[in-house]
Amino acid sequence: MTDITFGAANPAKVDTAPPVKVRGYWQSVAYRLRYDYVTLVFGFIILAIVLAALLSPWIAPMDPQKTSMVYRLKPIGFKQFTLGTDELGRDILSRLLWGGRTSLLMGVVPVGLAVLIGGTLGVIAGFIGGKINMLIMRTMDIFYAFPSILLAVAISGAMGGGMANGMLALTLVFIPPLCRIAETATTQVRGLDFVEAARASGAGTASIIVHHILGNVLAPVFVYASGLVSVSILIASGLSFLGLGVEPPTPDWGLMLSTLRQAIYVNPWVCALPGAAIFITSLSFNMVSDGLRQAMDVKM
Amino acid sequence: MSFFFRSAPTTTASASASASASPSAPVADGVRPLVEVEDLQVRFVSREATVHAVNGVSFSLMPGEVLCIIGESGSGKSVTMRALMRLLPAHKTRMSGRMRVGDKDVLALSPSELTAMRGALVSMIFQEPMTALDPVYTIGEQIAETVMRHTGCSRAAALRRGLELLEFVKVPSAERRLKAYPHELSGGLRQRAMIAMALSCNPSLLLADEPTTALDATVQIQVLILMRKLQKELGMSVIFVTHDLGVAAQIADKVAVMYAGRIVEMGSVKEVLSNPQHPYTRGMLASTVHGQDRDRDIEAIPGSPPDMRRLAPGCSFAPRCAHATEECLASAPPEIRMGPARAVRCFRAGQFGAPSASLAIA
Numbered sequence: 001m002t003d004i005t006f007g008a009a010n011p012a013k014v015d016t017a018p019p020v021k022v023r024g025y026w027q028s029v030a031y032r033l034r035y036d037y038v039t040l041v042f043g044f045i046i047l048a049i050v051l052a053a054l055l056s057p058w059i060a061p062m063d064p065q066k067t068s069m070v071y072r073l074k075p076i077g078f079k080q081f082t083l084g085t086d087e088l089g090r091d092i093l094s095r096l097l098w099g100g101r102t103s104l105l106m107g108v109v110p111v112g113l114a115v116l117i118g119g120t121l122g123v124i125a126g127f128i129g130g131k132i133n134m135l136i137m138r139t140m141d142i143f144y145a146f147p148s149i150l151l152a153v154a155i156s157g158a159m160g161g162g163m164a165n166g167m168l169a170l171t172l173v174f175i176p177p178l179c180r181i182a183e184t185a186t187t188q189v190r191g192l193d194f195v196e197a198a199r200a201s202g203a204g205t206a207s208i209i210v211h212h213i214l215g216n217v218l219a220p221v222f223v224y225a226s227g228l229v230s231v232s233i234l235i236a237s238g239l240s241f242l243g244l245g246v247e248p249p250t251p252d253w254g255l256m257l258s259t260l261r262q263a264i265y266v267n268p269w270v271c272a273l274p275g276a277a278i279f280i281t282s283l284s285f286n287m288v289s290d291g292l293r294q295a296m297d298v299k300m
Numbered sequence: 301m302s303f304f305f306r307s308a309p310t311t312t313a314s315a316s317a318s319a320s321a322s323p324s325a326p327v328a329d330g331v332r333p334l335v336e337v338e339d340l341q342v343r344f345v346s347r348e349a350t351v352h353a354v355n356g357v358s359f360s361l362m363p364g365e366v367l368c369i370i371g372e373s374g375s376g377k378s379v380t381m382r383a384l385m386r387l388l389p390a391h392k393t394r395m396s397g398r399m400r401v402g403d404k405d406v407l408a409l410s411p412s413e414l415t416a417m418r419g420a421l422v423s424m425i426f427q428e429p430m431t432a433l434d435p436v437y438t439i440g441e442q443i444a445e446t447v448m449r450h451t452g453c454s455r456a457a458a459l460r461r462g463l464e465l466l467e468f469v470k471v472p473s474a475e476r477r478l479k480a481y482p483h484e485l486s487g488g489l490r491q492r493a494m495i496a497m498a499l500s501c502n503p504s505l506l507l508a509d510e511p512t513t514a515l516d517a518t519v520q521i522q523v524l525i526l527m528r529k530l531q532k533e534l535g536m537s538v539i540f541v542t543h544d545l546g547v548a549a550q551i552a553d554k555v556a557v558m559y560a561g562r563i564v565e566m567g568s569v570k571e572v573l574s575n576p577q578h579p580y581t582r583g584m585l586a587s588t589v590h591g592q593d594r595d596r597d598i599e600a601i602p603g604s605p606p607d608m609r610r611l612a613p614g615c616s617f618a619p620r621c622a623h624a625t626e627e628c629l630a631s632a633p634p635e636i637r638m639g640p641a642r643a644v645r646c647f648r649a650g651q652f653g654a655p656s657a658s659l660a661i662a
Contacts, residue, residue, distance in 0.1 A: 193432040200385055200507075201446045201497065202419030204411075211445065215436040 032295040039291025042284040049281055053100030060094040064251045073267045084270040086256065087263050092270055096277055099251040102163065103281065106236030106245070106252075107229045110170030115225050118175040122182025122221075123213060127190055137183060140176040148173045152235050156244045166245040170232050181224050185217040219296050227289035230282030237278050253278050333360035334504055334537045335384070340397035342376070342383050342561075349609040353379040355561040356397070358635075361554070363504065366531060366538045368552035368569070370545065370584075374605060376561035377541045381507045384539070385422055386414055401505055420450045423498040427510040429490035433482035439466070439493045440478035443500055450501045465496035470526060488519035495527065499534070506531070508540045512547060524550050545588055549573055554641065557581050560606050560616035562632075567642035577644040577652055579621045615646070623648055 033039060052059065061082070068089030076084045083092040125136040143151065155169035189195065189212065198208050237254025239245035246252040248259070256274035264271045342354035354376040361367050369377040382388050383395055386406060399406040402421055409417060426432035434442060443465060444458035453461075459478065466474035469492045482490055491511060498506060508527070512520040528551050531538050540551055548555055548569065555572040557565040557580065565578040576582045583601040603620035606612070615621070618628040627647055636649045644650075 193426050193428055194434040196387060197424070197426055197432045197494075197497075198434075198445075200387055200418055200424040201500075202415045202417070202449055203445075204415050207449070211437075212434050215434065219436075 029295045033291065036291050036295065039288055039295075042287040042291075045280065045284045046288060049100055049284070050104060052097055053104050056094075056097040056101060060091075060097045062091040062094045064090060064094040064098040065249050066090060073263050073270065075267055076269055083273055084267065086260055086270070092256075092273055095251040095256060096253070096273065099253045099256060099274070100277070100281075102246050102250060102252040103233050103236065103254070103278070106163070106167060106170065107233035107281075107285070110167050110232050110236075111174055111225050111228045113167075113171040114174035114178050114228075115221060117171070118178030119182045119217070119221050121175070122179040122184075123186050123209065123217060125179070126183040126186025127209060127213060129187070129190075133183070136179070140179050143172070143176040148231070149235055149238060152239060153242065153244060156239055161244050161247055163246050163250075166236060166239050169239070170235060173235070174228055174232065177228070178221060178225060182217055182221050185220050186213055189213055189216045223289060223293040223296060226292055227286060229289075230285035233278060233282050233285070331362065334363045334365075334402060335359075335361040335539070336398070336400045337380075337384070338398040340380065340383060340399060341395065342379050342388065343394045344388075345392055345394055351608045352611050353561055353608060354383065355611070357558075357561070357563050359556055359563065359566065361505075361537050361539065363537055364531075364535045365553045366528075366540060366551055367554045367556060368540045368542060368548040369556050369558055370542060370548050371558035372543055372605060374608065375558040376608075377558050378509055379561075380558070381424070381509055381539060381541055384507065385418055385424060387418075387424075416450075419446055419503070420501045421503060422505045422507060423501070423503040424507040424509065425491075425494045425498045425511045428514050429487055429494050430482070430514075432494055433490060435482055438479050438481055439485070443478075443493075443497050446497055447500050461500065462496070465500055466493065469493075469496045469499070469530065471496070486519075487515050488523060491515060491519075491523055492526070495523075495530070499530065502534070504536060506536055506538045508538060510542055511540075513542070513544070520547075521550075527551065545573065545584065557584070560611065561608065562616065562645060563643075564617065564645045565643070567639070571639070571642055577638065577649045578617075578646045579623055579648075579652075580617050582652065583620075 061080070068085070071078070071081065071085050071089040073087055074081055074085045074089075076082070078084055081091050081093070083096065086092060086095065121136050121140075125133040146154070152166075152169045152173045155172055156165050159165040159168065195208060195212055198212055203211070233253075236245055237252075237257065240252045240254030241258040243258070246255050248255060253274040257271075257278070260271040260274065337360070338358045340354055340357045341352075344351040344353055357376070357380055359367065369380065371377045379388065384399060384401065384406060386395075386409070388395075395407060397407075401417070404413070404417055404421065406417075433439070437445075440459050440462045443462035444455060447453065447458040447461050448455065451458075463474055463478050466477055471477050471489055471492050477485065477489065477493070482493075485493065491514075494511070511527070512523050515523060524547060527538070527540075530536070538551075540548075542548055552569040555565075555567065555569045556563045557572065557578065559580050565572055565576065565581045572581065573585065576585055580601070583599070586599040587601060589598065601620055606616050606619070612618075612629070614629040614631055615624070615633050618624040621628065625647070633645050633647045635643045635645055637643050638650060
């Protein structure tokens with residue numbers, strides 16, 4: 001009875017059927033994103049903000065640092081000031097464009113660094129387990145004990161203001177959550193059969209981590225990190241607002257919000273503009289992060 | 301078959317024996333068994349308890365033979381297989397005994413020798429084809445990974461080899477399946493892909509850990525037939541772990557029945573299934589569905605398997621055995637040899653006649 005052959009198991013027969021299109025992983029992610037209009041719209045908004053920030057030296061109508069005692073706190077649409085002026089008579093539109101650079105930088109750099117450091121620590125903790133896991137994860141728990149904004153304020157307060165210190169403080173704030181995400185994902189993946197199957201086919205520890213652990217851990221870490229960008233922008237703005245982040249006169253959305261606060265009864269609409277910029281940017285990052293999470297879930 | 305595959309060794313008597321209808325044909329002198337395991341003991345040590353998972357297992361396997369290890373959950377059959385590849389976590393596993401595969405002393409291998417052996421000399425297929433394949437890589441990438449690791453060939457060559465393997469295990473539209481992700485394939489196709497991966501480096505020994513348990517009945521028989529066919533074509537030895545007697549009857553040359561970490565009965569598939577001598581094997585056979593009357597209850601074995609943390613000195617099956625005597629509870633029965641390749645661990649071996657209802661063997 002071992003000589004029975006099945007029709008369906010005969011490759012020559014079935015290969016004559018019309019070929020079915022097979023999509024790769026990134027192709028299928030792109031395919032799912034193409035019909036997710038919400039994510040697409042917010043993606044374009046992010047693209048526009050990034051482009052505007054990058055091109056600010058060329059597209060900004062005025063020098064963002066040029067003050068004018070005559071044109072202080074002018075409303076939206078006053079003469080050549082499309083979005084009005086601040087308390088020192090500087091052009092709000094130019095400052096918003098230039099400020100986007102600092103704000104985006106403060107959003108992306110700390111998260112990127114934290115992905116590298118926290119992700120590595122998390123994979124190590126999850127893969128090795130035991131005492132190493134205990135040591136790393138309990139250290140992270142200590143950081144968890146503080147609310148993230150308070151921690152950022154405390155760290156940059158201790159180290160002094162400035163953009164570099166602000167970034168460092170934000171990086172430290174984001175390492176624990178990213179480490180925990182990576183650790184959880186690694187622990188789940190490590191116990192699955194395909195890791196043992198890889199070992200059984202002769203894979204060493206390094207090869208297993210690079211191929212099988214990272215391949216499965218990167219997606220959740222990446223999705224979570226894209227959500228953190230908006231948090232980072234918000235906290236960075238908060239730090240600037242408190243005078244701990246970017247120092248004046250460098251244009252920054254948080255700093256603008258802070259200095260314009262006193263003018264809220266004089267010219268409320270102009271005061272709201274940097275806040276609106278922060279709001280739209282972080283909302284866009286959040287929405288895109290959500291869309292990515294749905295599109296990148298392979299196991300459907 | 302292409303040049304990639306080693307042709308079946310036609311010079312060895314055992315290979316021709318396994319290919320012929322009588323698997324128990326005596327083996328010609330001068331042919332060394334491919335696998336020899338002697339008095340293998342595996343214990344899992346933790347702070348709370350020591351689990352005696354395998355307690356003195358010995359067997360040997362000729363090139364081109366299929367050994368089926370039958371036993372219930374927790375009988376130590378999977379542990380025995382993983383011990384053969386040293387896949388058990390080193391820090392809490394204590395192993396003793398002797399294991400030889402080919403010319404390698406498994407327990408003495410260094411870590412680098414181990415990774416060289418795994419996948420090339422010995423490879424393994426797993427029970428759950430869904431979780432045994434990495435969801436983020438295509439089937440082709442996963443096969444190519446193993447091929448590249450052991451042969452050091454280029455990615456393109458490894459992918460060509462992958463395509464050839466998928467065709468070899470009869471995956472329809474192999475080219476398309478090579479680019480597919482595991483979740484895009486059915487269970488049967490996934491298991492075929494697993495088999496292709498395991499065969500990618502021409503292993504001499506294939507370990508199969510219940511590879512058909514997760515499949516439905518029709519696919520199960522297809523995979524079994526395929527495995528038997530591949531095994532004969534490649535002249536490969538297979539150790540097949542299962543708890544399904546029907547599966548064992550289909551694929552095995554030799555059968556080893558395990559209970560509480562010991563092999564309680566071993567012999568050719570025909571001898572063991574038609575004339576079982578250990579009460580446990582007899583009980584297992586009696587509890588299967590075959591040509592009995594409709595209204596007759598299936599005879600279950602009373603009781604439950606022993607606690608592997610605290611094994612009694614006597615025969616582990618004695619508390620459940622209808623034929624147990626004082627002797628059985630006092631000391632563990634030795635291996636009683638009943639023919640060249642037949643052994644039973646029971647004081648009363650040889651006293652049982654052929655059971656009234658034995659499993660029909662194809």
